[in-house]
Amino acid sequence: xxxxxxxxxxxxxxxxxxxxxxxxxxxxxxxxxxxxxxxxxxxxxxxxxxxxxxxxxxxxxxxxxxxxxxxxxxxxxxxxxxxxxxxxxxxxxxxxxxxxxxxxxxxxxxxxxxxxxxxxxxxxxxxxxxxxxxxxxxxxxxxxxxxxxxxxxxxxxxxxxxxxxxxxxxxxxxxxxxxxxxxxxxxxxxxxxxxxxxxxxxxxxxxxxxxxxxxxxxxxxxxxxxxxxxx
Numbered sequence: 001x002x003x004x005x006x007x008x009x010x011x012x013x014x015x016x017x018x019x020x021x022x023x024x025x026x027x028x029x030x031x032x033x034x035x036x037x038x039x040x041x042x043x044x045x046x047x048x049x050x051x052x053x054x055x056x057x058x059x060x061x062x063x064x065x066x067x068x069x070x071x072x073x074x075x076x077x078x079x080x081x082x083x084x085x086x087x088x089x090x091x092x093x094x095x096x097x098x099x100x101x102x103x104x105x106x107x108x109x110x111x112x113x114x115x116x117x118x119x120x121x122x123x124x125x126x127x128x129x130x131x132x133x134x135x136x137x138x139x140x141x142x143x144x145x146x147x148x149x150x151x152x153x154x155x156x157x158x159x160x161x162x163x164x165x166x167x168x169x170x171x172x173x174x175x176x177x178x179x180x181x182x183x184x185x186x187x188x189x190x191x192x193x194x195x196x197x198x199x200x201x202x203x204x205x206x207x208x209x210x211x212x213x214x215x216x217x218x219x220x221x222x223x224x225x226x227x228x229x230x231x
Contacts, residue, residue: 002161002206006085008106010153012142013057014082015119016074018067020046026063028056040074043067051118052144054078075121081149082142083115083157102143107156115143115159170217171208178225180204187222188215196226 018024022044028034034050041048058075061067083104105111120140143159145151177184181201188197202210215221 004085004087004159004161006083006104006143006157006159008109008145008151008153008155008157009082009084009142011054011080012078012082012084012144013121014051014054014076014078014142014144015072015121016040016048016051016076017119018043018069018071018073019048020044021067021069022046023064023066024061024073026059030056030058032056034076048073050076052076052078052080052116053147072119072121078142078144080145080147081151081153082144083159084120084142085140085159087139087141103160104143104145105158106151109151109155109157110149113145113149115145117141117143117161169202170211170215172211172215172221173223174204174207174209176221176223176225177201177209177211178227180209184209185226186215187226189220189222194222197221 020043025042026040027042028038028040028050033055034040034053036051036053037049039047040050040056054076056074057077059073060075061071061073067073083106100117102115102117104113104115106113118141120142122140172186174180177186177199179185179201181204184199184201186197186199187194197214199214200212202212204210
């Protein structure tokens with residue numbers, strides 16, 4: 001579970017991405033109100049549906065132009081409330097797949113509300129982004145609350161995302177491993193000595209990390225990760 005901070009927003013804008021590659025055939029005009037799952041366009045023979053009820057505010061791609069899969073093609077203004085959330089770059093590795101659902105707690109408001117996770121439009125820095133400048137490396141999304149949610153804009157909130165699930169696997173405390181994704185290194189104790197072992201890592205909840213290979217059940221490792229650059 002990845003828990004992130006956010007803020008409630010009234011009528012948030014969300015991005016609609018192409019689900020496949022092909023020519024775009026627009027079927028909903030800018031300014032048009034649409035229902036959830038209403039077809040906004042087709043890409044080749046594949047329909048592109050609205051992720052929620054709202055108003056089409058912008059098409060990024062002209063009608064008839066061919067688009068690649070996953071390209072942002074339109075913006076939609078949701079009719080209810082959502083929670084605007086940014087994912088810091090250091091947590092992006094824990095998004096093992098694109099989350100679709102979340103659970104929210106609103107400060108001073110309701111808790112345990114389900115929400116639908118959708119991409120948010122990119123926000124340019126004030127005054128534009130000069131060529132060569134660095135920008136904040138964060139992925140943004142909006143968690144859309146149910147239409148009857150009793151909230152107001154501007155409230156702090158937390159969004160919990162289940163990014164992956166693994167059962168019956170070997171795990172170690174994250175403090176015992178150098179590295180958090182892909183591969184890592186641990187110090188395995190062998191009698192009166194020890195050695196460094198490269199391990200393949202799986203999913204993590206921020207406290208423990210899955211060890212897919214490199215260790216066997218019953219192996220003993222040091223409780224702290226081996227330092228970098230030392231033997």
